[in-house]
Amino acid sequence: MNIYKKKRMLRKFKKENKEVLDLDITSLLDILVILLVFLLKSYNASDLKIDLVENMSLPNSRSTTLGNQSIIVQVNRNRKIFINNKLIGKYKDGVDTIPILFSKLVNSKIPSNISDKNIIKTKTKKINIVLDKSLPYKVLSRVMHTSALAGFPEFKFIVQGKYE
Template sequence: MARNRSIRNKKKARRKVENIDITSLLDILVILLVFLLKSYNSSGVVLNVPKGITLPDSRSETANNPGVMIQVAKERIYVDDELILDVEEDLKQNKNIFGEKGRMLVPLYDTLVKKKEEIKTLSKQVNMVAGVSEDDENKKKFTGIANLIIDKTIKYSYVKKVMYTCAAAGFKEYKFIVLGEDQ
């Protein structure tokens, strides 16, 4: 019995309370927290910039608004990340891409009209499900906002055609997406 006690006492004597230094762990956690807060996008809008588009720089602080994303590269136009116009390819196939005396891009116009109808249909369904009446201020409606992501090397005459096409399709409010100082 005495022998058992001495073995137990030896085991207890061997166990030492270790002090863990957690300052370096806390430093890492603080750095991660700061990084995540800095990279957090509070606007809720995800932007995908296709290859070939270089955004202009700006000091603007305003956040972008939800709306249809129109991405204009040198030879291509995308609407909500879907390629709708490849200028070189369409001209090779002799497709009529210009309308109204060269001021409008026909494939862009057709796509935007479809998007407008989709948005109106969805907003009616949301209002119906939410039980919102037609006279209510809280009802969802078509805003006509077009977020334009345009390469900074595009000529103004081409940008004017894109804007004219957007306005003709019912998207009369433009938001130009640019790179801010911290991006």
């Protein structure tokens, strides 16, 4: 067999053996559809994004009202106070306002992307209060009192939805 014949046969062999690998993605699509359904179920239409701090258990509630984005004050089981997820100090028993909370709220900055003055006026009055369910009313009372004096008289208590 001469060399040209050999080369021709090799080329023919390569041509005939070119098979396109067919990937069966039906099962992958199955998984994705199920995942899609699950995520659609847990879709959240509210613009409020809360990262719960450590040692925090929210009380259950029948409320179905969705929250709106504004300043978030969290007080966990260990009585640590957080504003927008930043630890500012620990709650101490007292009579009047919580001084660290008051000073931070008064100095809290208005987000730079809000330009409409009317929006600024309404948005800065609201405050989202996230408290651990085991805390006594006196903690809630002082947080509300401090917030109201700092210019946030519209309280929104953040709770966990309960399905009956």
